[in-house]
Amino acid sequence: MITTTCCTVVAQLGLPFGSSLSSLCLTRPNKKPSLFTSCCSSVSKNVGASAADSKHVVERWPEYIPNKLPDKNYVRIFDTTLRDGEQAPGAALTPPQKLEIARQLAKLRVDIMEVGFPGSSEEEFETVKTIAKTVGNEVDEETGYVPVICALARCKHRDIEAVWEAVKYAKRPSILIFISTSDIHMKHKLKKTKEEVIEMAASSIRFAKNLGFNDIQLGCEDAGRSDKEFLCKILGEAIKAGATTMNMADTVGINMPEEFGELVSYLKANTPGIDDVVLSVHCHNDLGVATANAIAGVCAGARQVDVTVNGIGERCGNAPLEEVVMALKCRGAYLMNGVYTRTDIRQIMATSKMVQEYTGFYVQPHKPIVGANSFFHESSDEYDGCSNILQDMDY
Secondary structure (H helix, E strand, O other): OEEEEOOEEEEEOOEOOOOOOHHHOEOOOOOOOEOOOEOHHHHOOOOOOOHHHOOOOOOOOOOOEOOEOOOOOEOEEEEOOOOOHHHOOOOOOOHHHHHHHHHHHHHHOOOEEEOOOHHHOHHHHHHHHHHHHOHHHOOOOOOOOOOEEEEEEOOOHHHHHHHHHHHOOOOOEEEEEEEEOOHHHHHHHHOOOHHHHHHHHHHHHHHHHHHOOOOEEEEEEOHHHOOHHHHHHHHHHHHHHOOOEEEEEEOOOOOOHHHHHHHHHHHHHHOOOHHHOEEEEEEEOOOOOHHHHHHHHHHOOOOEEEEEHHHOOOOOOEOEHHHHHHHHHHHHHHHOOOOEOOOOHHHHHHHHHHHHHHHOOOOOOOOOOOOOOOOEEEOHHHHHHHHHHHHHOOO
16 A cells, blocks of 8 residues: 655555454554554565465474474574563553463464463462463364463472462473572572572472473573573583573673673583573563564574563563564574574464553554554655565565
């Protein structure tokens, strides 16, 4: 659609998602709804062909093995909208809203969804339990997909027990146990020595395993400011204890892409047993580089990325799911040695819209991928260039 007004040409490029026009109207307070058009046909090299005209090919979902990937280039999407995302001030969600978002995340085909912190309150415990019993058991008949249901715990037995009692009803229950690993956090927050921190992590993992977990993630809080040799040591002991995924967090959002990529490369090269687990990255956006850091981590060998819808989260938020997924979709094959996800990008806009409406956090018009202006351009030259680029992308 090209609308000409005087000398200005405003071009509305279609979105790379197969969402209907009506489902993409987003109502903001005192704003007119934003309108988008689907671009499944406009991006295709067969211009004019609708999504319905193409043959529907159903692929079975790869078998989920906690510490193994279906192939070396597969990147798991770990969505933490319902846990870390809800930590954004003012973003409190009701239990029914959480359940509905969880169902939408399943439509989006995230590999793992972290749905809460059961040890924090009785309401949180019951909400996580409900999601585990429902969404965690809703298997897609065509593909065999069912999401992993994960919840958060500190290195405390009561937290770990609360997670087990909440998520054990899911077909694929998982736990993320976190502990601080930077010198400043260990000294001032935990008031523990390095040796004590290692023992806390290892004993917590063993305790979780004894309860029944076979999918255990260790989250290293403030890994981005941690001593690399210490990280290798604690990860090595965690792997021995039975952890299946190692999660490296840039908790305060201080790292730059080059140094974060170097951290992941160092851990991959120097941690005993690292090839027998999955390495994950969790990036905050305080300096505006969460997406870049996540991509740098993937390029360095991480094969799981923590994200939130619209990038919501505490302070300046997390790596946005839509940006990370589309970066991997558009450039993974060309610049990242073929990395890919199986996220259903046709569901991105509907998921973004739901999270915006339920949290009240509406994205700015120029927000990449889901912003109202993402596919609008002024001037015909720019439109022609972007239109050609989009047509070359095989969505």
